[in-house]
Amino acid sequence: MLAVERRLKVLERVAEDQAIEVSTLARDFQVSEMTIRRDLRRLERDGFVRRTYGGATTHLVRTFEVGANARTLRHAKEKRLIARCAAELTVGVRSMFLGIGTTVEHFARLLPVREDLMVITPSLAVASLLGTRNVRVIIAGGLVRQDELTCIGASAVEAVRRYNTDTAVIGAAGLSARRGVTELDDRDADVIRGGLERTERIIVIADGTKFGNVAMSTVVPVEQVSVIVTDASADPDEITRIESAGCEVVVCSAETAATRAARNAAREIRGSA
């Protein structure tokens, strides 16, 4: 195989899988890992892929798939689990505000696509994810935050405040009964707060490690949150405190997800018959 041909195929694989390992490519193309690294370096130089430790990801969709970076990888299993549970809570919702962060991105990936669904978000990653599928997406607009690729600033806040939504699904850097839902970046917090202004129901999705954390900016107190979806690793005491503040907490487990998946599959089969 020609070198150029291989490079093209490597790019094809990266684009297909969103993220791929050097070792896998080396095995599949029957060349040394060093060669793959050189190919990837070249593709990166030309801006086609993004190099990561041990592999590469597509440039645009950096956060789409597990393996993109350490943060996305972290608790990916839990996040997917949570995202799947949360997706079931939004059946029938017509308009949604989606926040930012890897958990929300997982949610966006697992959201069943419906043509009549309208989504507004300040996250470029979420917008890209849903925009390529059959969902009407509105992106906030405004200044793009460098590391997270989220829209921030006055015009972003103004944009998200214009829309009335049935449900908002947001992530959280910290989650506690005392300080509520907190974010690390106050500019992000401003925008999310704006998105929550005209929504009927707030769903927070956060893995267990976020419980008890307090980040700098409070987005919303738990009293205003309808449901928090998390996994079994969440601190039970904090859950109790949050629940006593009047906020429902749903703890997902692998079994319930599996059960639900089976049920959904059965429903689909019935539906298509």
Next chain:
Amino acid sequence: MLAVERRLKVLERVAEDQAIEVSTLARDFQVSEMTIRRDLRRLERDGFVRRTYGGATTHLVRTFEVGANARTLRHAKEKRLIARCAAELTVGVRSMFLGIGTTVEHFARLLPVREDLMVITPSLAVASLLGTRNVRVIIAGGLVRQDELTCIGASAVEAVRRYNTDTAVIGAAGLSARRGVTELDDRDADVIRGGLERTERIIVIADGTKFGNVAMSTVVPVEQVSVIVTDASADPDEITRIESAGCEVVVCSAETAATRAARNAAREIRGSA
């Protein structure tokens, strides 16, 4: 077998397989590799194939079914060349409007990063590309067009019209003296037109295949365009017509790009010394 006959068959093989090795051809035609190289060199000179290390590929690279990435790869070499030339025209520019399309994405990839640069764009891809680097990016906002991931609609138009820019760099689906810069989607055209409203200089980047094309929506007549950057494959007659309308046309060639690269390298070496 006659030499001309063999050359024809070589071309056939290249077209058939998209990419093929010199060694394979030499074996199949029972001639030395040197002869095949001479054949390929000749075919390349005449524009039929593209020579690569160890073989040759079709000029149109490959037809991938990878969605957006396939399109990005088409004429990628020309687009990179054009993008690199255009990047040199924007040295010192402080604020820029960037349009949509793969050529503009290439431009965004190859744009030298400067912290004092401000970019406004309706393209999620461009925003993602530059947002991860050290550039201040403003994304238009509004409805996200499904297949292209561009911001469209009234609020997107409104957003891009708010900013004053030194230079606008846009692509084109079609480019002709009669109909000017044209786009396929009128909603995209509306947004781009908005972005051009408050700019001092309009640069159009388009590979040669766009010359003479007319797409549905006219974005801007050539009279208002400052510079068009293209490659050597552009129709010379159309270039003449456009130039007589008062618009400068820069035709990039690999040599000038190579020369420039060498010059830049020399400058860097001198600079770092």
Next chain:
DNA sequence: AGGCAGAGTTGAACATAATCGAACACCAGT
């Protein structure tokens, strides 16, 4: 939390293999 060890990954440097093109020799047909 934080430090540490070990496994895995990286890129530089060097070695090897494949490929390239220039130059020259050869051959057939004119």
Next chain:
DNA sequence: ACTGGTGTTCGATTATGTTCAACTCTGCCT
């Protein structure tokens, strides 16, 4: 003898593989 095509040789270039010290990540231990 001239021309166009071809094969061969050889130094230069390019691609690839290997080794190794440095680095990164992860999980374990405190």
